[in-house]
Amino acid sequence: MKVYKLGGASIRDVHSIKKIAYIIQKEGKTNCLLVISAMGKMTNAFEKIVSTYVNKQQKELSIAIQFVTDFHTKISNNLFQKDHEIHKKVSSLLDLMVGFLVKNKSNDYDFLYDQIVCFGELLSTTIVSSYLNEVGVTNTWKDVRKLIKTDAIFRDATVHWEETKNLINSQINTSELTIVQGFIGSDANGNTTTLGREGSDYTAGIFGYCLDAKDITIWKDVEGVLNADPKVFKETQLLKQISYEETIEMAFYGASVIHPKTIQPIQKKEIPLYVRSFNNLNSRGTKVGRGITIEPLVPCFIVKKNQVLVSISSLDFSFIVEKNISYIFKQLDQYQLKVNLIQNSAISFSVCIDNTFNHFDVFYRQIKSLFKVSFVKDVDLYTVRHFTSDSLKKIYNLGESLLSQTNKETTQIVIKKNK
Numbered sequence: 241m242k243v244y245k246l247g248g249a250s251i252r253d254v255h256s257i258k259k260i261a262y263i264i265q266k267e268g269k270t271n272c273l274l275v276i277s278a279m280g281k282m283t284n285a286f287e288k289i290v291s292t293y294v295n296k297q298q299k300e301l302s303i304a305i306q307f308v309t310d311f312h313t314k315i316s317n318n319l320f321q322k323d324h325e326i327h328k329k330v331s332s333l334l335d336l337m338v339g340f341l342v343k344n345k346s347n348d349y350d351f352l353y354d355q356i357v358c359f360g361e362l363l364s365t366t367i368v369s370s371y372l373n374e375v376g377v378t379n380t381w382k383d384v385r386k387l388i389k390t391d392a393i394f395r396d397a398t399v400h401w402e403e404t405k406n407l408i409n410s411q412i413n414t415s416e417l418t419i420v421q422g423f424i425g426s427d428a429n430g431n432t433t434t435l436g437r438e439g440s441d442y443t444a445g446i447f448g449y450c451l452d453a454k455d456i457t458i459w460k461d462v463e464g465v466l467n468a469d470p471k472v473f474k475e476t477q478l479l480k481q482i483s484y485e486e487t488i489e490m491a492f493y494g495a496s497v498i499h500p501k502t503i504q505p506i507q508k509k510e511i512p513l514y515v516r517s518f519n520n521l522n523s524r525g526t527k528v529g530r531g532i533t534i535e536p537l538v539p540c541f542i543v544k545k546n547q548v549l550v551s552i553s554s555l556d557f558s559f560i561v562e563k564n565i566s567y568i569f570k571q572l573d574q575y576q577l578k579v580n581l582i583q584n585s586a587i588s589f590s591v592c593i594d595n596t597f598n599h600f601d602v603f604y605r606q607i608k609s610l611f612k613v614s615f616v617k618d619v620d621l622y623t624v625r626h627f628t629s630d631s632l633k634k635i636y637n638l639g640e641s642l643l644s645q646t647n648k649e650t651t652q653i654v655i656k657k658n659k
């Protein structure tokens with residue numbers, strides 16, 4: 241049996257939902273479990289409902305609820321006849337959500353988030369399942385919250401594997417086509433939990449693992465895994481195959497390929513993962529598997545923008561040793577400054593950090609009384625896996641190189657862009 245995952249970009253409108261029917265008909269009408277996330281950018285829209293509700297912004301809350309209502313209603317109006325039962329199903333899901341908000345007494349943001357945001361997946365799967373049944377792709381819709389059990393850490397729940405595996409195996413008929421929601425699960429009390437943003441890929445990994453799937457396919461609106469982000473680099477190449485380890489390395493350096501969490505369960509059982517284009521069934525996309533060498537062997541580029549490069553040395557020319565480094569790291573951790581590169585010499589210590597929460601200035605004030613500190617803001621960190629001298633030249637040409645570091649497979653370069 242196989243597992244398919246379809247994300248927001250592959251179910252953003254009527255046209256793409258119709259395409260799902262085509263893909264399933266061509267590629268896997270039976271023996272298939274389909275994991276579906278919320279449509280388009282709907283998860284962001286549900287997040288807006290949560291934040292406006294918690295902040296008691298009544299007007300904005302009504303607008304946010306109206307927005308998701310209109311979005312789903314319009315899609316189902318376009319896909320189904322007026323008297324189809326789907327319209328009732330969609331409105332009762334939306335009523336359930338609003339009803340929850342009316343009755344709710346909790347102030348726990350993360351709890352509320354999961355109880356509301358899950359409606360994105362509940363609505364999308366309900367619509368897609370009904371549509372597929374309508375056009376002859378017979379399938380069974382399941383509430384994944386009865387299958388994936390987790391702890392009660394809302395927004396970042398951890399899977400209870402044994403229980404989940406038993407539930408999935410006793411309730412999924414692997415000879416049929418089943419549709420489940422990605423991203424969500426439930427705790428021991430039956431409250432909805434979520435697995436972290438972009439969690440639907442992980443859901444596909446969970447089902448693949450529990451059902452011993454033959455393979456998993458993530459359908460995307462790009463050809464597969466590329467050697468660079470097409471939004472940043474003009475020329476990109478499709479990677480035909482890469483290893484689990486390579487995807488984990490690339491994710492570590494900041495590529496948004498496949499979340500390492502997704503790889504964890506499936507690499508244990510060596511289940512191959514395919515990333516394929518929704519728009520081009522003739523292309524085989526990318527295969528991810530155990531120990532396979534990258535093909536084609538080309539440099540892979542990853543960039544992290546808007547970094548701060550900080551150099552720290554002692555005030556009296558003494559060495560920077562364990563004690564100082566440990567203190568510096570404690571401060572970095574406290575101010576949520578994520579370290580992406582470290583370089584150490586006798587008297588100075590450099591780090592390239594993400595300033596996501598804008599805490600750098602407080603950090604700087606904190607350490608500058610104890611150390612000599614210099615920094616350059618707004619630099620870019622380029623990582624080149626499987627580098628060649630030509631590929632590095634390309635990066636050096638982008639601006640002034642402030643620091644570089646090479647190990648076996650990887651070179652990292654901090655660049656201050658030419659103005």
Ligand code: ASP
Nearest residue numbers: 277283423437438439440
């Ligand atoms: N809908 C969720 C999100 O946007 C989960 C997913 O798409 O994977 O994060």
Ligand code: MG
Nearest residue numbers: 247248277438
């Ligand atoms: Mg998504």
